[in-house]
Amino acid sequence: MSGRARIGMAGWGTVGGAVASRLGERLPGVELVVALVRDPGRHREEARRLAGSVILTADPDELLGADCDAVVECTGDVPLALRLARATLSRGAAFVTANKQCVALHGAELASLAERSRAALAFEAAVGGGMPVVSLLLHALRTDRPRRLLAVVNGTTNLVLDRMAAGDTLEAALAEARRTGLAEADASADVDAHDPAAKLVILAALLWRGWARPEAVHRQGIADLAPVDLGVAHALGYAVRLVAQAEAAAANGDDPGASPEVALAVEPALVPRGHPLAQVEGAGNAVVLDSDLAGRTVLTGTGAGGVPTASAVLSDLAQVLAARWAGQAPPPLPHTPSLRVADAGRRRAAAVWRLAPGRTTARAELAGAIAAAGLEPRRIAGAGELAGLADEEWVAVTGVATAARRAAAAAALAQRPDAYAVRSCLPMLEP
Ligand SMILES: NC(=O)c1ccc[n+]([C@@H]2O[C@H](COP(=O)([O-])OP(=O)(O)OC[C@H]3O[C@@H](n4cnc5c(N)ncnc54)[C@H](OP(=O)(O)O)[C@@H]3O)[C@@H](O)[C@H]2O)c1
CATH class of the missing domain: 3.40.50.720 (NAD(P)-binding Rossmann-like Domain)
Structure with missing residues (x-):
């Protein structure tokens, strides 16, 4: 220079x-x-x-x-x-x-x-x-058509989730993140996922050349997670990550003429332990992009710090x-406020539930209740089988369904005479 x-x-x-x-x-x-x-x-x-x-x-x-x-x-x-x-x-x-x-x-x-x-x-x-993810999307993969982006872009929550996997409560894990200078005194933008939602809007704008409003991102933070949820995930072969994801609807993902409709979400999810996002430790960040020409591109780096x-x-x-x-013109940036955001309820995933029925329940009864609520019960484990569960709790793995169907099933389970408290329900990412 x-x-x-x-x-x-x-x-x-x-x-x-x-x-x-x-x-x-x-x-x-x-x-x-x-x-x-x-x-x-x-x-x-x-x-x-x-x-x-x-x-x-x-x-x-x-x-x-x-x-x-x-x-x-x-x-x-x-x-x-x-x-x-x-x-x-x-x-x-x-x-x-x-x-x-x-x-x-x-x-x-x-x-x-x-x-x-x-x-x-x-x-x-x-x-x-x-x-350098902005450069990657703006320059290196400029002519690729994106299909799906998965990302861990909030180092504070990643560190907190690592600590919770080791048994810390959310509060203790946050205190540690503050002590190391990673979390601010008010960490609500991290815990409530506003920070990664804003980053996802930027990444989606670079990928699909249009800006979504941050409030259009389906957003769920980590405040409701307990250490037992991370322990259960580990026992099943997964890590829990606060995953930002953007995915073009299949119908228009390959059609160059179509204006893309993109699902945008940030939520805690179970990630298979071999997946690049599961391997991001501490305050690290990672992005996994699937695009039509380059295939899968993975970028990891240090997500924060002066x-x-x-x-x-x-x-x-x-x-x-x-x-x-x-005397060169700067690279053109997307400037249309027109990204079409897909209905978040249509996102499909298997899920892991932590449930507490209102009265003593047998495994077969629980499987029947889940099936009656419209989901496929794939695996059910009780307190004796998974460490950390309270005596009354069960863990159920349910088959692939839309987020809307899972929400309807949660409501149906809560309304049963033996009302099921849904203590957590986390989608499972496919490899
Ligand atoms: N910290 C990170 O790891 C990190 C990583 C990626 C991106 N960022 C982004 O980088 C930006 C800065 O973060 P930071 O961590 O460096 O913040 P910071 O340590 O709190 O520093 C903020 C600086 O901005 C000044 N400032 C704030 N509001 C001002 C105002 N209204 N008028 C004049 N000066 C003002 C402050 O002045 P005084 O010193 O006089 O108070 C201070 O020097 C944020 O947008 C953040 O999201 C931070």
Whole structure:
């Protein structure tokens, strides 16, 4: 890379600090001229050490008025990021962001604005931290037709699920994730799956060239899981992962003319232990993409942390500046807010249930109740057969059915005279 550039940065925290500390070494000639933070006083000493004459400010207008070639946004503040993006792109400068919520909510608008202004919008750091999944989908697999994407894109919940598999409660596992700096004090965006839902919207937009609304993603977090659910999964040969999945409806998956209808879901699921998603440990991330020409592509990487995420930000910055110096137009991004989202109830899977009947029940009776509720009972195990189950609990594996049918079956089981409490019901991913 050659050339000189002036950049402005918003946010000097975990990610912004790691970007600032490596900018001079990795992108010589690129000067950090202004940085926006909430509290400039707190950053003055480090800023002087790392970036000499950088101006620290709490005023967004000072950042926007600095005539930078690119603005890098690492604040996490969505309205601020949107304001900075609009102003920066409108005047033809590049905007690089790590803000998944801003991109998921406003990607269509910002991509249109970028195209009209011939300005670059880049957001590798918004999904997968240091794992370059945006580049993979935007460049490497550009001409492939995607069929299905499966992903683990939330390192915090992956670490929590690993700890729960070792016997920790959700609370203890979260406390450990906070202690290691991986979870924030308020981890609800992770636990309730808002964070991976936003990332899934971005990945689906790159794959199917249209933006879905984040609320259109079927979303279930990990708050209702108990350690016994992970123990049962292990005994059956599976791991539990918070899986983000996007799948084109079979009818239009191979038809280039059809506007795709895509099922979007984030939910805990049983993943066969040999599957790449089951092998992601701790805070790792992984993506498994099935597409028509390349077949199966698997990417794993470090999903969070200041330095890995700075790798994504710096790479984006290097690319947008190189294109600017060469006078090249930035790669076209999807800008239609038109992704058709399929009814989440149509997703099909076998499932593992943890059930507690309202009175003592025999195995055959339980199998009959499940069949009467419209599902195929494939395997039933009681407290003596699987470790960790309470005396009154049973585990049932049911055959492949739609999510809507499973929901109807849960309601039917609860309404029986011997009312069955459904303590958990987790879909099983096929290999
Ligand atoms: N941390 C990760 O591992 C990771 C991974 C991938 C993506 N990301 C994304 O990267 C972004 C930044 O995350 P982070 O972990 O670096 O956050 P962070 O450590 O909390 O840092 C946020 C920075 O932004 C500044 N800031 C926040 N709101 C502001 C406002 N309204 N006006 C001015 N400055 C403001 C803060 O200023 P003060 O320092 O003065 O408080 C701070 O410097 C987020 O979008 C996050 O989702 C993070």
